[in-house]
Amino acid sequence: MTAGPIAVIGANGFIGNRLVEVLHLTGRPVVPVVRRASALALPGRFDLDVRLADARDEQALTAALAGCEVAVTAVAGDTDTLVGTVEPTYRAADRAGVRRLVHLSTASVHGQAPPPGTDERSPLSVRQPIAYNNAKVRAEQRLLECRGRGRTEVVLLRPGIVHGPRSQWIGGLADAVLDGTAVLVEGGRGICNAVYVDDVVGAVVAAADAPGADGEAFLVGADELVTWRDLAEPVCRALGVDVDDLPLLPFGAAEPTSRWRDRVAALAGLRRHLPAPVRAGLGAARRAARPPAAPAAGHPAPRVTLETALLHTCRWQLPSHKAHRMLGWRPLVPFEQACRHSVSWLAFAGYPVVGER
Amino acid sequence: MIDVAVVGCGEVAHRYHAPALSVLEGTGALRVTAVLDPSRRAAQRFVDRFRAARAVADLPALLATRPAVVIVASPPRFHAEQVVAALEAGCDVLCEKPLATSAPDGRRMVDAAERTGRRLAVGMVRRQLPATRALRRILRAGVLGDIRSVECFEGGPFTWPVASPDYFRPDGGNGGVLQDVGTHCLDLLTWWFGEPTSTRYADDAMGGVEANCELALTFGATEAHVRLSRDWARPNRYVVEGTRGRAEWEVDEARVLRLDLDDGPLGDLAVDGPDRDGSTAVTTDFEGAFVAQLRAVATGRWEQLTSGREALPVLEVVDRCYACRDTMPMPWLRPGGGR
DSSP states (O other): OOOSOEEEETTTSHHHHHHHHHHHHTTOOEEEEESSGGGGTTGGGBOOOOEEOOTTOHHHHHHHTTTOSEEEEOOOOOHHHHHHTHHHHHHHHHHTTOSEEEEEOOGGGGOSSOOTTOOTTSOOOSOOSSHHHHHHHHHHHHHHHHHTTSSSEEEEEEEOEEESTTOIIIIIHHHHHHHTOOOEEGGGOSBOOEEEHHHHHHHHHHHHHOTTOTTEEEEEOOSSOOBHHHHHHHHHHHTTOOGGGSOEEOGGGSOOOTTHHHHHHHHHHTGGGSOHHHHHHHHHHHHOOOOOOOOOTTSOOOOOOHHHHHHHTOOOOOOOHHIIIIIOOOOOSOHHHHHHHHHHHHHHHTOOOTTOO | OEEEEEEOOSHHIIIIIHHHHHHHHHTTSEEEEEEEOSOHHHHHHHHHHOTTOEEOSSHHHHHHTOOSEEEEOSOGGGHHHHHHHHHHTTOEEEEOSSSOSSHHHHHHHHHHHHHHTOOEEEOOGGGGSHHHHHHHHHHHTTTTOSEEEEEEEEEOSOOOOOSOGGGGOTTSSOOSHHHHHHHHHHHHHHHHHOSOSEEEEEEOOBBSOOSEEEEEEEETTEEEEEEEESSOOOOOEEEEEETTEEEEEETTOSSEEEEEETTEEEEEEEOOSOOTTSOSOOOOSHHHHHHHHHHHHHTTOGGGSEEHHHHHHHHHHHHHHHHTOEEOOOTTTSTTSOO
């Protein structure tokens, strides 16, 4: 097991913060690394050796990683940040003598609605309709290129929909439920590819040490099959809302922006890879790419982005067999328990949870 | 025209005091003559902005310029020493909040003001907002009936551009969200309702400083629940419920209160104009509150500001909270569950 400190680059984000919490509370030495001091509000709850460095600044990051055995990249940001931080981060880790870099990628490198049969061996595209996916693919590619020129090992983790306390999939959904903008596309029957944040942390810890994992990518998901309705239901219930009262929209209702026709065209090119409901929705969208009727005064319109529409219509549960086999990792938190934790956190965060305060 | 010196040229001084000082310097009410900050860059920003200002090396050098008023906007752990020195040098002092990092330090500062006969005020700028002043009058007039409950949520992800990680050090003297945002919140509550008769407090600090905290306060028969966060945003809102109606104030909203009375909702109520005695300049925004505060200083109307003595009860509440702190329930925190 890793004995030396584990640096968490991006320690103020959702997953980075949880990594710091779990590592510290389980007695593992952890070094939070953030870009600016104002990002230390959450790591600052503990008395830790915190370090400042921009992940684009190789020199500063090299100093920040000094003495760390493993580094985890949990950097969030726009697409330029996601790609532009990879090389400086790798070079800094290499110069600092970090043994292994665990890179948090995403299952979305395979798309929000990957075709059946998708696993880590499936080819990745940088011409997906969602810019975030392309950036994460490029980041993975650059990191593997860097690996070829350095000594620091790299492991890529591709978690699916990471939920739990402080997740946008929980807090953001609660906000949307409360302001009336939450929706389920196609009834939310699509597969969510959910994974609880603590299980992602477990995968990171396993990836820090597992032999033979260098240069490999691993999908990280729950064993249970969770739909989007399943994920929304406990949040709605906690807020006193019946999940069946959420607006149900068709795939074709997704975001009629100025780029809509371009996106529909891009999707049309990928048509044969899309699940059947998406293909059906695409036809409807091409026929009726028009803005929705104006909402009633005082009520924001439910909004469906293309990303949401694709996610909610996913028909494939991404397998985590490779992570089970090579990392020795298994998800440990049952979905029901994970949801209880998330609801506890909603109450903590000040949401009007029914039955609390 | 009075001469003003500034101790601490960091973000709060740069963002709020400097524009207000510019406005009043433009009217001829004051001039900035000396500034002090360990960061040469921070001090230089003031020198560049104020023609008569010069940067000095230390506090004795600043006080040797004999300013009439010293604005202390340094990190809170330096307030006590700097304020007492300024008072003893014969200056009046406007100190940024919190007045001090402990009630004993605050009392020492107030004693110094009374001993020297100088004036000491604390920058509780929210008292300058027409909306908070109007709510105070509404409460005092009994418009809402007997007050049953007060709910306050304030905060969101922390974005204030602090200069160093030391800001979050448990031994750094800055405290956490309670001492920071909580000082504003507690000042308003004690201004509206008087000193609390009991306090319960919990936060999420685990060896460091808290990012979240929760207070239950009683003001006579009134229960107040305060939730502060540097972590996650909820609507920043104060809600006062009485037997005859309720009032809502959005944090830092200068001029608007929502007032719903049992005999019919009034809805959003724009609060405009000065107090009945004309004592308060109209403030249309948070930045304007700093101008109003400085105008009171420049015109010698210190009674319009929060005096050091008035600030002591909040320091005492904060001390009591930290002394009897409990840990907020966080069942998800320990891997595998539990508290």
